[in-house]
Amino acid sequence: MTQRIGWYVHHHGRGHLTRMLVIARHLGREIDCFSSLPRPDDLPPGISWTVLPRDDHPAPSLPQDDPTVGGILHWAPLRHEGHRSRFAAMAAAVATGRIGAFVVDVSVEVTLFLRLLGIPVIAITQPGERVDEAHRLGYAMASRIVAPWSHELYAPAHLTALGDRVAFVGGISRFADRVPDPRRRTDAIVLLGGGGGTAVSADDVAAAERATGRPWTLLGAGAGQWRADPFAAISTADVVVSWCGQNAVADLAAADARAIVIPQDRPFDEQAATAAALGGSGLAVALERWPDANRWPELLDRARALQPDWDAWRVRGAAQRAAREIEAVIAP
Known part of the structure; x- marks a missing residue:
């Protein structure tokens, strides 16, 4: 048997x-x-x-x-x-x-x-x-x-x-076998939320949209419309704003995304530890918490300037x- x-x-x-x-x-x-x-x-x-x-x-x-x-x-x-x-x-x-x-x-x-x-x-x-x-x-x-x-x-x-x-x-990542096409990158800002809950409110996101002067695409439970397959959205976005769950980070790596990562409150500082690793290695702009709205233009500029070697995450x-x-x- x-x-x-x-x-x-x-x-x-x-x-x-x-x-x-x-x-x-x-x-x-x-x-x-x-x-x-x-x-x-x-x-x-x-x-x-x-x-x-x-x-x-x-x-x-x-x-x-x-x-x-x-x-x-x-x-x-x-x-x-x-x-x-x-x-x-x-x-x-x-x-x-x-x-x-x-x-x-x-x-x-x-x-x-x-x-x-x-x-x-x-x-x-x-x-x-x-x-x-x-x-x-x-x-x-x-x-x-x-x-x-x-x-x-x-x-x-x-x-x-x-x-x-x-x-x-x-x-x-479920997208590990896909290959992103850098020629398809758009000017979209994507917020990739997870299913584990967040303290970020709809008002916080609306204020960020106003500060950047363009709409954001909201994906994920707690962040907007759940999309079973977000690969196209995150692989073609100008910048992805994401929580720091393990699956989300692996998907960012598979999509070769330019990202701003914001850890959510989890036991044993799980997401904070991940964010520190990503920020310290230059793979993403890593924050400690959701920023004030007036910081978003500068943060997006920092993310666009990244040249992340996501192969280092070994997806x-x-x-x-x-x-x-x-x-x-x-x-x-």
């Missing part, structure tokens, strides 16, 4: 799902996905989907029921039916013996639980200061850790200390490299 791959897909935003779908193209195995997200309408053949109950609604009702267990974990509420049921569903799948390894993107608790069941885990990590006790426990439990960015541009000490268990595979072949890391664990 060819062993299948289990895959835990975190429900926050769209990036974890997108990353799974991109890597799955390069795996010669069927995949059993587990997530609190609804089953995607366009799920490819060979990928099953189990919808897990949420474990954060309702929140723990008793103040003494610390879901972090004193900081050892991130979230493990006591007496919560949803929490019990989601782990029971994954345990039942493992008990069949058909799953040879599990990709976890992302959860310390799921990583720990699956390892205790005797299943090797490939943990997909994210940028930021992940040096707390829970993350250290999760990293210790993983057979392999996949970091989807370039080691040359961002190598946090807590990951490099783990040696060859960490694979910096490069940015994973080409990243999904294939991630797939090889998974295969190495399931079939050593």
Whole structure:
């Protein structure tokens, strides 16, 4: 029996799902996905989907029921039916013996639980200061850790200390195989938002439009019209203004975009760390927060002057490299 791959897909935003779908193209195995997200309408053949109950609604009702267990974990509420049921569903799948390894993107608790069941885990990590006790426990439990960015541009000490268990595979983009055409560049300004939420308001964007004297194309949840395939828009734009999620940055790299990146508030300063790496390497104009409206003309001029070498983010072949890391664990 060819062993299948289990895959835990975190429900926050769209990036974890997108990353799974991109890597799955390069795996010669069927995949059993587990997530609190609804089953995607366009799920490819060979990928099953189990919808897990949420474990954060309702929140723990008793103040003494610390879901972090004193900081050892991130979230493990006591007496919560949803929490019990989601782990029971994954345990039942493992008990069949058909799953040879599990990709976890992302959860310390799921990583720990699956390892205790005797299943090797490939943990997909994210940028930021992940040096707390829970993350250290999760990293210790993983057979392999996949970091989807370039080691040359961002190598946090807590990951490099783990040696060859960490694979910096490069940015994973669904557009990695496309080639942008610089001759098609327009004078458009595109705001590329993500699905994870933002503090930037419609009034903020309207003020930026007025300051620059031309309309912006707004793409992404929380930023305007969601577009399933934004590649044409971001690869032909004069400048792309973007948040700093891992998928968004990888897409900017694939599109060879001239970009202004603005980190949104995320746990462990994930997007702030990514923005610092991009700004320090000259790949993008990196800000700390949404700027005052009167700064936008100067910021756009700075972005237009960039000549970013996006090859440094190692998007080409990243999904294939991630797939090889998974295969190495399931079939050593």
